[in-house]
Amino acid sequence: MKILAIGDVTGDIGVEYLKNNLRKFKQTENIDFTIVNAENSASGNGLDRNSAKVLFSAGADVLTGGNHIFRIFPAYNFIDENKFVIRPANFPEECPGKGYLIYDCGMERILVINVLGTMFMEALACPFKTVEDILKKEKGNYTLSFLDIHAEATAEKAAVARYFDGKLTGVFGTHTHVQTSDARILPQGTGFITDLGMCGPIDSILGVKCDRVIDRMKLHLPRKFEYAEGEAEATGAVFTVENRRVTGIKGIRF
Ligand SMILES: [Fe+2]
Numbered sequence: 217m218k219i220l221a222i223g224d225v226t227g228d229i230g231v232e233y234l235k236n237n238l239r240k241f242k243q244t245e246n247i248d249f250t251i252v253n254a255e256n257s258a259s260g261n262g263l264d265r266n267s268a269k270v271l272f273s274a275g276a277d278v279l280t281g282g283n284h285i286f287r288i289f290p291a292y293n294f295i296d297e298n299k300f301v302i303r304p305a306n307f308p309e310e311c312p313g314k315g316y317l318i319y320d321c322g323m324e325r326i327l328v329i330n331v332l333g334t335m336f337m338e339a340l341a342c343p344f345k346t347v348e349d350i351l352k353k354e355k356g357n358y359t360l361s362f363l364d365i366h367a368e369a370t371a372e373k374a375a376v377a378r379y380f381d382g383k384l385t386g387v388f389g390t391h392t393h394v395q396t397s398d399a400r401i402l403p404q405g406t407g408f409i410t411d412l413g414m415c416g417p418i419d420s421i422l423g424v425k426c427d428r429v430i431d432r433m434k435l436h437l438p439r440k441f442e443y444a445e446g447e448a449e450a451t452g453a454v455f456t457v458e459n460r461r462v463t464g465i466k467g468i469r470f
Pocket residue numbers: 255282283284366391
């Protein structure tokens with residue numbers, strides 16, 4: 217079985233790119249299940265009904281979130297109700313949506329968890345404890361398990377992956393929009409990559425128009441971030457699973 221995970225889809229260009237290219241990539245690589253981080257997929261950040269609809273019809277099975285997931289207030293109902301959208305599990309329980317799901321695809325029941333890092337980010341509940349509690353609660357209800365840890369610090373992502381080595385099928389990081397080249401199988405068998413990267417415009421700074429970011433950093437003046445335009449690409453990782461163990465993981469770019 218092959219599982220594809222794609223990093224932060226950024227703006228209309230990222231959504232459009234997957235609409236035009238995801239099916240073909242899935243066919244070529246024989247992908248059985250696809251997880252897409254969609255927390256920046258709506259026009260103007262966040263996730264909404266429209267961007268989610270296009271991503272699902274493009275071939276995504278599950279959409280995950282991050283620190284921007286609640287940017288669009290009118291989308292709260294949608295995030296709350298859609299069975300295949302998850303938001304970080306360590307947000308307070310009262311927030312819309314859910315932090316994990318179990319996707320029944322016939323031969324496997326795939327647990328997908330989304331959690332936010334807490335280093336250089338919001339002070340949410342402990343990601344270690346949050347994931348541990350979910351695994352305890354759902355024990356016996358799933359056959360494969362994947363974690364999207366949406367975090368700034370590479371060390372935090374590596375620490376969480378290492379802590380759950382052998383307990384999760386795969387762990388992948390998101391949020392930095394930059395793909396790391398460290399895809400590997402950890403000693404106890406969990407497939408891991410520190411960050412998947414993104415799907416969005418290439419000539420940009422993390423998907424945003426370069427001049428806006430440079431001005432903000434150089435002049436310390438407020439500048440409205442706008443998504444860049446032009447040629448796009450998608451990056452992520454493919455996990456190969458045999459007998460419910462990861463036998464391969466590779467970073468991909470298309
Ligand atoms: Fe993020």
